[in-house]
Structures are given as structure tokens and as C-alpha cells.
Amino acid sequence: MALSDKELKEISYLARINVKEESFSSLKKELEQILTLFEELNEADTSSVDAMSHPLDLSQPTRKDEVTEENKRDELLKNAPSVKSGLFIVPKVIDGEA
């Protein structure tokens, strides 16, 4: 299955992976091999098989609705490169405003 440069750019953008132009051709070749493999899988007849969303045949255990976590803000904020007034400071991203 052929992959266009545009598609490759879109995929790398969605995954937030910075792919350099010079590695496009080699990367495309590798991805195309993976896609070919999936196309092969697609040929298998699965009409009699139920869709599976997890390989373990168990039901998800649950927990009671109780607050068990304490405030560990100071400790957790230590991991952040930038902090102000108890907030994580990040580059400005506004989705929504025109």
C-alpha cells in the first residue's frame, strides 16, 4: 500500500513526532511494509469470530467510590519545568478562539 508524503506528514503531526524530510523515503518504505502486513491480516476470514477488545477473558475489577488520594501537589509539581501559583505553566495553546 502506497503512502503519500502528505499522509506521512499528517500521521507524524497527529503523533507529535518530528520527522525530518530526509528520512521520509526510508520511513515510508518501513510503514508500507507494516501496512502490507495488515492487508494480509485483513484477508483472513473472521466472519465467525466475535470482535475482541481485550485478550484476557476477565471482567474489569472495580473500586468503591472513595477518596483515597491525598493532596501531594508540592511533590508532583516538582516534576514540572515551570510552575506558578500552583499551576503547571506551558506554552499557550488556545483551541476554539477564532
Place this chain on the structure above:
Amino acid sequence: MNENLNNWEAVIGLEIHVQLSTKSKLFSGASTNFGALPNTQACNIDLAMPGVLPVLNEEVLKMAIKLGTALNADINSPTSFARKNYFYPDSPKGYQISQMDKPIVEGGYLDIETESGTKRIGVTRAHLEEDAGKSLHDDFEGQSGIDLNRAGTPLLEIVSEPEISTPAEAVAYLKSIHSIIRYLAISDGNMAEGSMRCDANVSVRKKGDLELGTRTETKNVNSFRFVEKAIQYEIERQVHEIESGNTITQETRLYDSQNNTTRPMRSKEYANDYRYFPEPDLLPITLEKDFIESVINDMPEMPNEKKERFVSKFSLSNYDADLLAADKDIANYFEEVVKISDSPKLSTNWIMGELSALLNNENLNIKDSKVSSDKLGQLILRIEDATISGKIAKDIFEKMWISGKEVDEIIQDEGLEQVTDDKQIEAMIDEVIKSNPEQLEQYRSGKDRLFGFFVGQVMQASKGKANPKQVNDILKSKLEK
């Protein structure tokens, strides 16, 4: 915009996000309390620290089952979670855990009251998902501050079929959902605080057309009134565009309540592609029959059931029953009042009239009413047993509101008991007739309208305490002599 909107019809679907009122988060034991200091309620799991795993809160399953049952929907078992992938600073994992193929609630409906009768709106699905944190954009020198307290708070997203036709129907549907979630106590439903949020999908087509028009999604609508206005605006905008020869772009728009307009959100360079896949950190959930049944058995009477009971048990009109049953607290108050007053219709009138007016005046919830249901019941009882007239009852009610006193106490202290003794009333009437010979003359020569004058005089003489019906009867016989 002066297009003839009558030639067009709108197709509307609503997506309602309901914040579930659990103590802890969907997948962690951090608190969900509103208004805490930033990031004091965000734990390792909410922050997506390496190596952590989500653990499902059992309560959200119960809440979703209750909602699904109230919406006449199927409960899927197994139900499973999926990953919705996108990058945004207020979502630390780089994905949201949501549901895709097997939402917990699927295929229900809701009956709403419209101008032209009852209408059934299909509910496609309701699925569980995590809320995001909050980004604050002011005061950070061109950067953003992130508060993750809300990250991981459980949401139920309720998706309607595109079967809503007017802004008024959209509001009726939204109010009905609001009423249900409040009855079930699964959310406080506070739209101003964001515990209930609504996105509207709107398209228009020429009346009679079968093909759907291109739809837009309007976000950011945070009150019932704004939902109505935003949809109305969007319908008119789309009709105007099409009639001007333009086409509608499929896009997400934001409602601006200050200017009552919608405007497009900045479109991204690439279209969103969430690349959903089954959540590998969570197993599918099998909901045992016994579990589902025990949850359903635990459900309270729902608004529509209550309404029907009010109509059959108390002979209320559909309209009155609907008004009372829409709010659980009002319905409870009403039933307590009726228990004492034994007069459903008069109780309804007092709750919807005098009581509502005073509550609205002081912006109070009926639970915080200064006149308790007991006391209002007593007041209505005193009207029913003719101790006081309806007019004096209104004065007494205001005094009860201010002083907190019982009705009997005020009646006794102020001597407000209704005069029902024929002899006493006769005496007052005789006095009034005697002191108004001119009016008597005119009345007897055919000026019937003066009857009201005499009633007024008698009521004044009795300080409003004479029983109006007796006054009428006795006065009539005396004047006709």
C-alpha cells in the same frame, strides 16, 4: 436577515455532557470537589505518571445504568472503554479514556411535551468518559497555567438522534434530561458551573426535502436560554447563507452569549483524527444481571411516573402535574402540603403562585423556603375550613414568611378569623345600607353595578374578615327587599 424561515426546517441533535457527582474520579481515588486550590486534587493517575493504571469507579456504572433505564435504553454488557487520541495541555495522557463500540447505554428515547403534543426523541447512546483539566490563559505572560483538578472527573455524554426540530423542542429535551439526572441524583446539573454542558448539531433543509443539509456543531452553550438562542441564531444564519447562494461548511462553532452570535472555531491545519482503539489498560466490563437489577430497584420514582400519579391520584391537570413533577424538591414539598391541606388544586395554586413569587424574589430554592410545607399546609387548611378568606390568607402568608410564625398564631394574635356568623354579617350589612341611602335608591331603580359597591363597603366594614359568599347572599336578599 429577512428570509422566509417558514420554507425551511431544522434538524437538531444534542450532545449533553453530564458531570457525575461521585466522590472520587472515574479512574482514581482523587477527590472531585468543586473549587479546591489548583492541582490539590490531581494524583499520579490523573497526571499520567509513568507506570500508573486506571481503576474503575463502581459508582459510575450504577449511575449510567440508572440513566439508561430512565431513558428506556439497553444496558450493554460487556461494555468497554476506548482511547481517543489527541494532544492538549489539559489532558496529560495524550488521550482521553472514552467509549466507542460498546457504550454502556444504547438505543433509548425520551418523550417531551411540545406545543403540538407529546414528541418522542430518540437517544442514540450515552457513554462514560473522563473530563479534562482547565487551562487558564490570563496573567502568565503569554503562557498558559494548567489546573488538573477536574482531569479524570467522570462524565456521561448523552447523544440524541437528530430528531429535534425546533429550538423550543431542544430546550424541552434538555430540561427533561436535567430533571432526570436531578431525580436520579447522579449530577447536580448546574449548567453555570459546567456540570451539565450542551453541544448542538444543527442543519437546515427545505421543507419536504429528504436529504440532510450540512451540519455545524455549536459548543459552549451554558444555559437553557442560550441553547434556545444559539440554535435559533444558527438556523437563521444557515438559511441566510444558503439563500444568498453560499454553502454551509461542516465546522465547530462557538456561541457568544454577549452578542448572541456563533462564530467558527479556529480550524486546525489537519482535521481531527482521534484514532480510537480499545483501551488496553482496562478490561471489558461484564455487568451481571443481579447487579443491574439491584441498581434498578434502587431507582426513585421518575418525573414522568410522578406526573402520571399526580394526575390520577390528585386529579391535577397535565400542565400542573408537569410543572410540579419537573423538580423533585417542588414535588416533595407539594406532597407534604397536600398531606395536611387535603386540597391538591389549592395547594398547587399556592405553590406555583404566592410561594414561587417569594422564592424567586429572594432567589431561594424551595428547600430553603421560609414557610415550611407543614405551615403552608396549615394555612390552606384554614382557607378550606373557612376560618380565613383567601384574601386574608395572602396577608397572613407574607407575615408567616417574615416572622416564621404558625398560621393559627397569627390569626389569633391579630383577630383575623373570618366572620361566618349570619347575624354578625347581617348587622354589618344593615349598617352599610343605612348609611348609603342614595346608592340604595339608585340600585333599586336599576343600577345593578352598585352591587359591587355594597360588597366593598361591607368587606371594608368587616376589615376583610366577612365570608364573601355569605356577604353576597345576604346582601342580595336585603337589597332586593
